[in-house]
């Protein structure tokens with residue numbers, strides 16, 4: 001969602017901010033803006049649409065200045081337009097502010113400010129912040145850092161903020177609660193980012209602000225941090241960490257799009273997610289991050305998995321893995337529903353939160369509920385240092401590397417890998433898995449990257465199938481057992497990047513309604529690898545063919561039954577049924593990708609979507 005980049009140093013800020021905005025594009029946004037501190041005061045540039053529009057607009061304008069803040073906005077309060085775009089300024093133009101997050105009590109605060117005579121220019125919740133801080137400062141006659149602290153004590157909700165003011169043209173104030181913010185420390189210069197992407201090119205020394213932190217960054221002085229919850233505002237010593245990100249990971253590396261690059265990175269993502277976690281000699285699978293809580297997991301009454309979107313699909317796959325191998329009951333919940341349902345949670349429950357970004361607001365809220373009610377809370381996420389990594393009691397990273405394409409691809413298969421390892425490790429310790437199956441699954445996991453590679457080699461064939469699907473208005477994805485979540489994921493990928501309406505269903509369920517949609521115009525993509533209910537899937541396909549539906553099937557190499565009933569077939573190598581999602585997902589990603597390209601869609605930045613959904 002929204003992105004923040006800011007700079008204070010000796011260089012011209014604008015080129016750094018602009019590049020930073022481009023690097024933040026992947027988060028999803030619909031307007032962008034920059035504010036620069038110049039001798040004449042604060043100069044602002046804002047544009048609806050892409051960063052490119054902003055760049056064109058600024059081309060012949062004075063963009064000088066060595067202090068600046070910039071923002072990409074994903075609209076929440078008020079439509080995407082220039083008024084609502086950040087930065088927002090105080091009425092006298094002396095202060096400018098950018099904000100990620102949501103001010104939950106903005107209606108009350110706005111009314112108080114309006115009563116004081118403040119005229120608002122936008123419909124955003126953010127504008128409240130700039131007027132509130134200014135009003136506190138004017139009333140109390142105090143320096144800006146103090147005014148920010150006092151104002152933020154009145155704010156309910158989440159924020160990552162960067163503020164500049166003509167009161168001190170060599171100072172940048174930052175603050176954070178519930179929305180990430182990093183301060184990159186360079187040589188007499190500071191780089192601020194809502195994530196590492198706009199910073200990594202310049203420095204790897206970063207300070208992750210903690211909730212309630214207010215940072216004061218002054219030219220040629222060390223970073224000073226205090227916390228709004230500390231009434232005395234005592235200075236905290238900044239904890240400098242190394243940013244685990246490389247520039248190379250943020251670039252397309254010869255591919256046309258990030259999404260295609262990331263689809264092709266899956267053999268590596270799966271391998272990296274296993275690296276150091278399997279010791280074949282000792283016959284041991286071990287996930288270091290959860291060791292301390294392993295006993296709690298082994299004794300769990302139940303696993304509650306909370307997640308959203310693609311991560312929720314991983315959760316559904318984990319349900320099969322954990323129930324089959326560990327024999328512990330599993331509930332898989334949409335985090336957004338779970339959080340508002342007064343769920344029954346026992347102290348011997350283990351709540352597993354899955355999120356690639358580690359910043360999804362609903363999933364984080366579910367984590368809080370789990371913690372408050374005494375459950376053991378484990379996280380699985382892909383971003384080191386993310387809020388989820390810090391808020392859960394323990395967890396395991398999926399090591400897929402940064403994912404820039406908005407649609408999840410490699411983080412999905414990496415999540416499945418980690419979940420499979422977790423299930424294997426627990427099952428062996430609990431004695432719920434026959435050793436022959438344990439060894440077979442380990443072996444199949446080890447060979448999964450090569451099997452994914454062999455599916456990737458079929459891209460051209462999939463491209464031809466995409467020509468057919470791209471002409472359709474609707475598509476249905478079917479699967480059973482562990483292939484049902486894969487069908488859901490296939491449908492999600494297609495709709496989110498090609499805007500073709502798609503539904504995922506358990507294959508047997510369609511006769512309870514969706515079969516009414518089947519006709520010659522409905523492509524039905526069936527995920528039908530060898531599995532214990534393969535014959536049942538065959539019967540379900542017969543029902544579709546009888547209604548003149550067109551079958552596109554994903555089957556194992558050498559399959560003749562389902563492929564004989566299909567207009568198109570994509571073959572995947574055999575792998576244990578529980579691990580089939582690692583290979584059957586790949587053709588569905590490629591199919592959606594090529595359909596979207598044929599339909600001229602922006603695959604990396606699908607409309608209306610954001611990479612990390614940090615608002616509920």
Ligand code: F6R
Nearest residue numbers: 309310311355356357360407408
């Ligand atoms: C789908 C997609 C979304 C995310 C969802 C959860 O391609 O990107 O559905 O899966 O927003 O995001 P995370 O995993 O970051 O919690």
